[in-house]
Amino acid sequence: MDELLAIEELEVRLFDRAGVVLAVRDVSLSVGHGEVVALVGESGCGKSVTALALLRLLPADAVVTGTITFQGRELLGLPLKQMRRIRGSDIAMVFQEPMTSLNPSFTIGNQIVEVLKLHKGLGGQAARTRAAELLSLVRIGSPEQRLRSFPHQLSGGMRQRAMIAMALACDPKLLILDEPTTALDVTTQAQILDIVRDLQRRLGLSILLITHDLGVVADLADRVAVMYAGSKVEDADVDRLFASPRHPYTAGLLRALPRLGRRAGDAQQRLMEIPGLVPVLRAPVQACAFSPRCPRSQDDCATVTPHLEDCEPRHTVACFHPEAPGVREPAL
Amino acid sequence: MTTVTIPGEGSLPSLIEPSGRGWWRRFSRRPPAVIGLAGVVIVVAVAVFAPLLAHYSPIVSQFGHVLEGPFSAGHILGTDQLGRDELSRLIYGSQTTLEVGVLATLLAMAVAVPIGIASGFYRGAVDMLAMRITDVVLAFPFLLIAVGLAAIFGPSLQNIILALGVAQLPGSVRIARAEAMALREQDFVQAAIVTGVKERVILFRHLFPNMLSPLLVQASVSIPAAILGSALLSFLGLGVQPPTPSWGNMLASAQTYLYNDPWIAIFPGVAIFLTTLSFNLLGDGLRDLFDPSMR
Amino acid sequence: MTAPVLEVERLRMEFRAPRSSGGQRVQAVRDVSLTIGEGEILGLVGETGSGKTTVGKCVVRLLRPTAGTVRFAGRDITSLPTRVLRPLRSQIQMVFQDPYSSLDPRMSVAQIVGEPLRAHGRSSAGEVRGLASRAVERVGLSAQVLARYPSELSGGQRQRVGLARALVLEPKLLVADEPVSALDVSVRAGILNLLADLQRTMRFSCLFITHDLGVAEFLCDRVAVMYLGEIVEVGTRDEVFGDPRHPYTRALLAAAPLADPVRQRSRERSAMPGEPPSAIAPPPGCSLHPRCPLANERCSTEAPVATQVSPGGHLASCHRVQEQINLEVSTP
Numbered sequence: 001m002d003e004l005l006a007i008e009e010l011e012v013r014l015f016d017r018a019g020v021v022l023a024v025r026d027v028s029l030s031v032g033h034g035e036v037v038a039l040v041g042e043s044g045c046g047k048s049v050t051a052l053a054l055l056r057l058l059p060a061d062a063v064v065t066g067t068i069t070f071q072g073r074e075l076l077g078l079p080l081k082q083m084r085r086i087r088g089s090d091i092a093m094v095f096q097e098p099m100t101s102l103n104p105s106f107t108i109g110n111q112i113v114e115v116l117k118l119h120k121g122l123g124g125q126a127a128r129t130r131a132a133e134l135l136s137l138v139r140i141g142s143p144e145q146r147l148r149s150f151p152h153q154l155s156g157g158m159r160q161r162a163m164i165a166m167a168l169a170c171d172p173k174l175l176i177l178d179e180p181t182t183a184l185d186v187t188t189q190a191q192i193l194d195i196v197r198d199l200q201r202r203l204g205l206s207i208l209l210i211t212h213d214l215g216v217v218a219d220l221a222d223r224v225a226v227m228y229a230g231s232k233v234e235d236a237d238v239d240r241l242f243a244s245p246r247h248p249y250t251a252g253l254l255r256a257l258p259r260l261g262r263r264a265g266d267a268q269q270r271l272m273e274i275p276g277l278v279p280v281l282r283a284p285v286q287a288c289a290f291s292p293r294c295p296r297s298q299d300d301c302a303t304v305t306p307h308l309e310d311c312e313p314r315h316t317v318a319c320f321h322p323e324a325p326g327v328r329e330p331a332l
Numbered sequence: 333m334t335t336v337t338i339p340g341e342g343s344l345p346s347l348i349e350p351s352g353r354g355w356w357r358r359f360s361r362r363p364p365a366v367i368g369l370a371g372v373v374i375v376v377a378v379a380v381f382a383p384l385l386a387h388y389s390p391i392v393s394q395f396g397h398v399l400e401g402p403f404s405a406g407h408i409l410g411t412d413q414l415g416r417d418e419l420s421r422l423i424y425g426s427q428t429t430l431e432v433g434v435l436a437t438l439l440a441m442a443v444a445v446p447i448g449i450a451s452g453f454y455r456g457a458v459d460m461l462a463m464r465i466t467d468v469v470l471a472f473p474f475l476l477i478a479v480g481l482a483a484i485f486g487p488s489l490q491n492i493i494l495a496l497g498v499a500q501l502p503g504s505v506r507i508a509r510a511e512a513m514a515l516r517e518q519d520f521v522q523a524a525i526v527t528g529v530k531e532r533v534i535l536f537r538h539l540f541p542n543m544l545s546p547l548l549v550q551a552s553v554s555i556p557a558a559i560l561g562s563a564l565l566s567f568l569g570l571g572v573q574p575p576t577p578s579w580g581n582m583l584a585s586a587q588t589y590l591y592n593d594p595w596i597a598i599f600p601g602v603a604i605f606l607t608t609l610s611f612n613l614l615g616d617g618l619r620d621l622f623d624p625s626m627r
Numbered sequence: 628m629t630a631p632v633l634e635v636e637r638l639r640m641e642f643r644a645p646r647s648s649g650g651q652r653v654q655a656v657r658d659v660s661l662t663i664g665e666g667e668i669l670g671l672v673g674e675t676g677s678g679k680t681t682v683g684k685c686v687v688r689l690l691r692p693t694a695g696t697v698r699f700a701g702r703d704i705t706s707l708p709t710r711v712l713r714p715l716r717s718q719i720q721m722v723f724q725d726p727y728s729s730l731d732p733r734m735s736v737a738q739i740v741g742e743p744l745r746a747h748g749r750s751s752a753g754e755v756r757g758l759a760s761r762a763v764e765r766v767g768l769s770a771q772v773l774a775r776y777p778s779e780l781s782g783g784q785r786q787r788v789g790l791a792r793a794l795v796l797e798p799k800l801l802v803a804d805e806p807v808s809a810l811d812v813s814v815r816a817g818i819l820n821l822l823a824d825l826q827r828t829m830r831f832s833c834l835f836i837t838h839d840l841g842v843a844e845f846l847c848d849r850v851a852v853m854y855l856g857e858i859v860e861v862g863t864r865d866e867v868f869g870d871p872r873h874p875y876t877r878a879l880l881a882a883a884p885l886a887d888p889v890r891q892r893s894r895e896r897s898a899m900p901g902e903p904p905s906a907i908a909p910p911p912g913c914s915l916h917p918r919c920p921l922a923n924e925r926c927s928t929e930a931p932v933a934t935q936v937s938p939g940g941h942l943a944s945c946h947r948v949q950e951q952i953n954l955e956v957s958t959p
Contacts, residue, residue, distance in 0.1 A: 017358065042811040155902045156675075185674035186838065187899050190882035212812060215884025218891045238888045256816035257886050258845035260868075270823075271816035271845065277781050278811075519729035523792070526687045528716030529746040531709075541733045 003069075004206045005031040005054075005174055010066035012046070012053050012230075022281040023049040025230040027066075028308075031174065036200060036207040038221035038238070040214065042253075044278045046230040047210045051176050054208075055093060056083050071173065089119040092167035094160075096179035101163060102151040108135075108162045109147025112169055119170040134165040138195055157188035161195065168199070176208045181216055193219050214257060218242060226250045229279050229289035232308065236315040246311050246322040248294045249274070288319070296321045358621060365617020371610025379426040386420035391575040399593050412582070412596045413589055421577040422599055428578040429559055429607070432493055436558040437551050439497035440504050445547065448508020449535055453516050462509070466502045474499040474561065475568070482570045489572060492565060496558045507550050511543045545622035552615035556608035563604060579604050630701045632800050632832040633663040633686065638695035640681050644907070653906045655681040657856035659695070663800070668826060668833040670847030670864075672840060672879070676903050677853040679836045683802045686834060687721050688712060700799065717747045720793040724805040726785035730777040736763065737773035740792050747796060762795040763788070767821055783814035787821070794825065802834045807842065819846060840883045844868050849940070852876045855903060855914040858933075862941035872936050872943040874919050875899070913946065921947045 012024035024046045031037045039047040052058050054068055054075065068075040070091065075083065095101045103111060112131040116122040122130060128147065135143035138161040151159055160180065167175060180196070181189040197220060200207055209220055217224055217238065224241045226234040226249065234247040245251040255272030276293040288294070291301035300320055308316040312325070360366055378385060388407075394415035402410040402418075409418035451462040478495035485491050515521055515538070524534050563580030565571035572578040574585065579600040586597035640656040656678040663669045673679040684690045686697055688704060697705045699719060704712060720743075723729035730739055740759040749755055760770045766787040777785055786806060793801055803822070807815040823846060826833060837843050843850055844864060851861040852875065860873040871877045878899035885891050901918040904910055913931050916922040925946050933942040934949040 042813060157902055185903075186840070186879055187674060187882045188902060189884070191900070193884070213884065214812070214886040215891075218886050218888040219884055221888075242886065242888055253812055254886060256813050258819070258839075258841035260841045260844055260880070260883055260885060270820050273817040273820060274813035275817070277783075519723040519725055520731040522689055523721065523723060523729055523789070524731075524742065526689060526716065526719070526721045527743045527746055527792070528713045529742060530713075533746070537734075538731055542731070 002033065003030040004033050004035075004071065005029075005208070006067075006069040007050070007054065008067040008069070010050065010053060010068065011064070012049050012058065013063040014049070014059070015061050018282075020282055022230055022284065024053065025281070025284075027227070027230075027232050029225055029232065029235075031206050031208055034200075034204045034206055036209060036220050036222045038209040038211060038217040038224045039227060040211060040217055040224055040253075041227035042212050042278055044229075044280060045227040047227050048178060050227075051093065051178060051208065051210055055087055055091060055176070056080070085119075088115065088172075089170040090172055091174045091176065092170065092172035093176040093178065094163045094167045094180055096182055099151065099156075099159060102159060104151050107148050107150055108154070108166075109149075112147075112162075112166050115166055115169040131165075131169070134169055135162070137168065137199065138162070138165045139191075140165070155188075156184055157191060160184060160188075160192055164192075164195070164199075168203075172205075174206045174208065176210065178210045179212070180209075182211070182213065189216075196220060214242075214253060226253075229281055231289065232318065233290065234315075234317045235308065236312075236317075240312065240315055244312075244326045246315070246317040246325065247290075247319050248296045248321075248323060249290050251323050252295075296323070359617060362617055362620065364613045365620070368610045368613025368615070368617055371606060372614050375426055375430065375607050375610065378423055379430045382423045382427050386417075386423040388417035388420040390416060390421045390424040390577045392416065399589070399596075401593070402595055409599055410593075410595050413585070413593075418596060418599055421582060422579070422603055425577040425579045425582060425600065426603070426607075428489075428572050428576060429562070429580065429604075430555075432489070432496065432562045432572070432578070433555040433558040435493045436496035436561075437500060437554040439493060440500035440554065441547065441551060443497075444501050444504030445508045445540075445543075448505045448510075449512045449539055449543070451505070452509040452512025453531075453535060453539065455513075459509075462505065466505050469498065470502045475564075478565055478570055479568070487570050487573060492562055492571060495565070496561045499561060500554050500558065504550060504554070507546060508543065511546050512539055515539050515542055545618075549615050549619040549622065552611050552618055556611040559604065559608060631662040631664050632667075632700055633661075633834065634696070634698040635659060635661045635682070635686065636696045636698070638682065638685055638697065639693045640678070640685055640690060641693040651907050654856055654909070655906060656685065656692075657909070659853070659856070659858055661851055661858065661861065663832045663834060665799075665832060666826075666830040667849065668835055668847045670843035670850040671834060671836045671853060672838065672843050672850055673853035674838055674879075674903060676855065676906060678856040678906075679838075679853050680804055682853075683721070683804050683834060683836050686800075687719055687802050688716075689721075714747070717743065717796045718799045720796065720798040720801050722786070722789050722793050722801065722803045722806045725809055726782040726789065727809075729789050730785055732777055734776075735773065736775050736777070736780075736788050739777075739788060740773070740795055743792060743796050758795060759791075762791040765794070765825070766791045767817070781814075782810050783817060786810065786818050790818075790821070790825070794829065794831070797829065798831060800832045800834070802836070804836045805838070808837070808839065815842075822846065840868075840879060852879065855906060855909055857914065857944065859915070859945070860943040861933075862936070863939070866937065866939070866941040870937075870941075872941075872948050873945050874921050874947070875915055876943075913944075923947070 007027060007029040010024055010027045014021045014023045027050060029037070039050060041047045049058070053064050056075065058064065064076060066076070102108065109128065109131055112134060113127040116127040116130055131147055132143040135146055140146050140158060140161055154162065181192050184192065193216065199205060211217060221238045224236060224238050225232050226247065228249050234241065234245070234250050241250065242254065245254055252272055252274045256274065258271060274293055279289060281289065286305055287303060288297070288301045288306050291297040294301065298321060306318045306320050308318045311317050311322060397411050397415040399413055400407055400411045402408065404410060407417050407419070409422065412418055412421065447462050451459045477498055481491045481495050521534060521538050524538055562571050562578065563583060566578065566580035566584040571580050571584070574581060582600040583597055590597055638656055638659040639654065642653045642655055644651050644653055659682055661669065671679045671682060681690065685692045692705055696703055699715065704715060737756070737759055740762050741755045744755045744758055749758065759773060763772055764770060768784060768787055772784070780788065807818050810818065819842065835843070835847055847864055849861070849863050850867040851858045852867065852873065853859065854875050860867060860871065860876045867876060871880055881894065899918050904917065910917050912927045912929050916926040919926065929946070931944045931946045931949065933944050934952055936943050936948065936952065
């Protein structure tokens with residue numbers, strides 16, 4: 001098994017004031033060396049919870065079962081001390097909102113140096129030099145001076161880049177990006193994606209990309225896993241997923257997007273709506289969670305839970321009545 | 333056109349729950365809050381049912397039974413320096429103490445909230461004027477106001493409430509103003525402005541109801557502050573005048589007897605302490621209840 | 628030819644930064660002119676700091692413009708006193724971005740949707756109830772929702788309520804400030820379709836403010852692109868998206884992520900380096916020149932004026948575009 005990360009049959013139960021929430025149900029996922037895997041879904045689908053489970057950052061009362069193997073080591077049973085060593089050095093995470101993940105009271109140089117000291121044992125001048133190197137790696141100009149900036153003095157895009165630099169400080173094997181560009185403007189987003197793509201190629205990073213933005217997925221990912229209501233409903237190479245989405249939810253998401261760049265006069269009359277809401281499951285159901293909203297659902301969908309099955313090589317889908325292959329019109 | 337189903341319909345469990353229900357469950361999850369509530373309820377009940385609970389008159393002196401200790405015949409908590417039953421005085425004292433605390437706070441809020449709302453909503457000249465007046469009030473030491481009022485109008489219950497109310501004003505105005513300023517920027521208030529709703533209506537229907545929670549919390553903290561303030565006044569002889577018992581003046585008059593007969597100081601002192609603590613715990617509980625981030 | 632519903636001329640909006648942050652003057656809107664005809668949807672597109680939301684607020688008179696004119700149905704409303712403005716407000720309504728703060732949490736949906744009616748003279752409870760019912764059904768919700776409170780509704784449902792409130796008086800002009808940005812993809816489609824349908828049946832004019840180009844292309848008849856408080860390009864949807872002339876418009880279109888991995892990979896992406904400068908100290912000349920690949924000497928000293936790009940209303944404010952046009956004209 002030469003996968004860098006292998007998540008098998010992960011189940012996460014969380015507790016809120018109304019009781020138990022089945023946040024993640026039987027999710028299996030893998031990230032290979034140098035591969036970019038996107039975990040896609042809307043809010044409440046469980047994608048962020050999956051990443052937090054992997055990093056053991058869930059609340060103390062969460063119930064997590066399954067296996068998470070990273071570089072051959074089982075993460076879920078690991079004592080916290082060893083987990084902390086892995087977190088931040090072998091696995092690094094960049095969060096969505098850079099303003100709240102950076103400490104406003106310290107300069108970014110300070111924060112990067114702290115990471116280098118902690119995980120790499122670098123001190124003093126060596127740490128500062130390396131910090132400046134990292135900043136230039138993410139294309140921040142005048143890096144030595146920028147080290148002395150406070151987070152509030154930087155723009156959103158720069159802060160996000162600083163976060164990426166911090167994440168890269170200890171040469172992680174796996175980088176988790178949680179909605180890395182959602183809070184950014186379009187032009188800034190393009191820059192960040194450029195940087196990430198470039199870094200991934202140069203450093204051979206493995207990336208787990210968590211996002212709801214299919215545009216970002218199309219830009220960065222090699223493989224895509226689509227999540228709905230806590231379980232994985234489709235898994236395919238990125239080209240195949242966009243050209244031939246098989247799960248009705250995936251197809252629905254793609255059809256709901258206003259597509260840019262159509263020909264003049266080619267009126268896009270309506271966007272595909274998916275009526276209803278993403279459910280929050282509190283008890284196991286013997287049914288497809290998407291069936292109440294699915295235009296293709298039939299009787300069996302409401303009585304049996306579909307499991308992931310191959311519909312093509314390297315393309316699995318959990319659906320009894322998947323879409324026909326190649327159904328999405330090829331783009332211009 | 334598709335009709336969107338409301339959560340609650342359909343076979344799969346729904347996501348949204350009404351926020352009104354479950355508040356007791358949330359509140360009762362924190363023992364200190366429940367203790368605080370219990371304490372407040374007890375004190376209020378004692379005050380309300382005082383005539384039924386007290387066996388003796390709180391003001392009639394009985395010189396034959398001066399300074400009898402606790403557990404003496406017929407007097408569980410003993411008697412004070414004029415032979416009056418300590419327990420009965422304590423019970424009746426709760427009436428006065430609460431009356432002063434609650435009325436002073438109500439007075440302060442009744443004046444402060446309209447000022448604060450107007451100040452926070454209109455800003456500009458109105459705000460400047462209100463803030464400068466508040467600053468003037470703040471500049472006067474609370475005691476000076478109390479002493480001044482007592483000197484001019486005599487130390488009556490009204491004046492104590494007035495003085496304590498005035499002392500609370502700046503704090504309450506600030507809170508009301510801060511809430512109004514924050515609410516004003518909320519989209520739903522902006523929406524009401526765009527819709528053309530009259531400003532007075534906006535203040536009454538949008539601002540005030542959404543400020544109730546923080547104001548309630550503020551009140552639950554102001555009342556004990558007023559109680560302590562009245563105790564302070566009693567020490568200066570400006571508080572509730574004897575023979576009417578208040579915990580503050582019971583404490584004050586017990587000063588001379590502290591060495592030999594400490595219980596006449598201990599009991600009212602403990603009563604003040606427990607009541608103040610209960611209100612504060614209740615206030616904390618209420619604040620956590622209303623804080624959306626704790627949901 | 629009927630008078631345009633909205634005419635904005637040389638709008639300028641200045642703010643004073645709080646004294647604690649320096650007290651400088653910020654020009655959020657520097658010089659904006661636009662018109663919206665009857666039944667027309669004009670998209671106002673820009674990134675953060677472009678001033679688009681401020682323009683919207685000036686149009687609905689949530690702000691009093693520092694300079695310039697706003698004319699609604701021929702009437703100058705720029706400095707009208709509140710009293711006089713009030714009755715006009717029934718005809719200019721707004722939908723807000725954040726579904727979680729745009730509805731009063733203490734009011735029922737019936738009260739929220741009924742408020743505009745009560746504010747403008749409909750006092751009979753029966754009449755209010757009837758109109759509110761109709762408004763709510765028109766946006767795709769069942770009348771049962773009238774008894775609910777906002778906390779019981781999802782984001783998409785709240786936006787529909789906001790829309791019902793805005794349209795219950797059947798206004799001539801609707802200003803929509805990023806109404807779908809805070810919603811999930813599948814929910815967005817529903818709201819956008821709804822808006823398009825309602826606009827088609829009710830024929831109101833709409834100023835649609837957004838940063839999402841795909842959404843603008845889907846919904847709008849005409850589009851204006853803003854950068855740092857000014858409009859840099861304006862034209863019909865086909866003109867702006869099919870034949871973008873201004874370098875900023877081109878950069879925006881190039882940067883917008885496509886939900887198509889094949890096309891995405893072959894695109895020239897990050898065409899515009901850097902970030903938008905602060906509105907406190909805009910660059911001299913053309914405010915885009917520090918980032919513009921086409922910038923020349925003139926761009927850094929002289930502010931460009933709107934150049935007619937083609938017969939009709941397609942305008943772009945760019946020296947290079949102007950030079951190009953002059954060249955085409957002079958070449959026989």
